[in-house]
Amino acid sequence: MQRLTFVLLTALGVVCGFTSRAQLLNLPQSWLAMSTEAQGNQNELELFLAERYPSFYQLVMKPNEKVVKTLRKNASFGFTLFVPNEAAFGKLGEKKINQLRDARNLETVSKISDYHTIGDETVPLDVLLGDNIGGVLTMGGEVRVGPSQSGGFFGIGAKDDGGVVIGSNAKIVQSFQFGAGVIHEVDSLVSPEILWRYVDQLRIPGSK
Template sequence: MKNTIFMMLAIIGLTTTVACGSNGKKEKAKTEVETEEISQVAPDIKEEVVSQEKELGTIVGVAAGNENFTTLVAAVKAAGLVETLNGTGPFTVFAPVNAAFEKLPEGTVDGLLKPESKEQLTGILTYHVVSGKFVAADVVKAISDNNGSFVIPTVQGSSITASLDGENVILTDAKGGTSKIIMTDVAASNGVIHAIDTVVMP
């Protein structure tokens, strides 16, 4: 009788061991399949991200593709700044829309686009450029963290002061003139563009 009981227990134990081993192999096989599937999908996702980054143009390319910046692009070309703004950066550009240039006194734009005005034009344009990438949320946070106004050094050398008027970000230039940011976070491969409604002056 004892021998019969021992034999039954041994058979049960063996069956359990085999079942567990079988389940273990199934789980391992499942894991290997899932891992293989993930490894196959991951390169596709990575390639898609890289492709999207490549498709995003530089600041000059993005501006050139937007009909609101035709005057700005013409000015950038006249000043010889295309190569600079196509560089690695990153840059933040406060870009005047066409209507902003139209606010200038009559003949000002035509005069600035002449070869003899290249140095002056370069100074004005680089006054709209900041080294580094700062999205709208960064600008608003900097204003809030600095008691309502934030002084921003530009590539030109002088500074612009950013402040808030309700929900609008206002830029005050070196001459006391003001400009409002009317469009934010236009992405480029080497930075970001914020459109403004008035040309700021160093």
């Protein structure tokens, strides 16, 4: 019953325009509390991601046991997720999607997942918009944070448009609180492009 209520409230948020543009949503505390309650092997955060961002959850997050356990542990204390939307995975193409599914690439997929997760700290949108932040430390390593730009011609003359880019080119589409944490929906993968060099190999050089 609780899950059904949560899904209905999520749908209501969409109807009300919560997903129309990048913004930090201050949802009612009674809604947020549902995200911290574990249900069997999945908590509300995992259920939410599986329903709203299925490609990210199934292909990137779920195979990474370390990330899943960290988020379950810290759901009540704080976390930050950079979640590529379905359109972002559509841009990857069939070849890369199949590589994410391939069990041989579990180590690389786990590393990609690490770069999308800050497991023990909530970093809201207003912090990412700050002038003095140059990057954030994810479970995979440091990720650049900078202003997004638009206009110009082949990058020349482009101006800051008030948004945020994570990594090389992942723009935050929208942000919202979820329990004690925050989810930033992005339009591309945050992880370094160089990780794709190691798919279909047995081990990333230097990894344990």
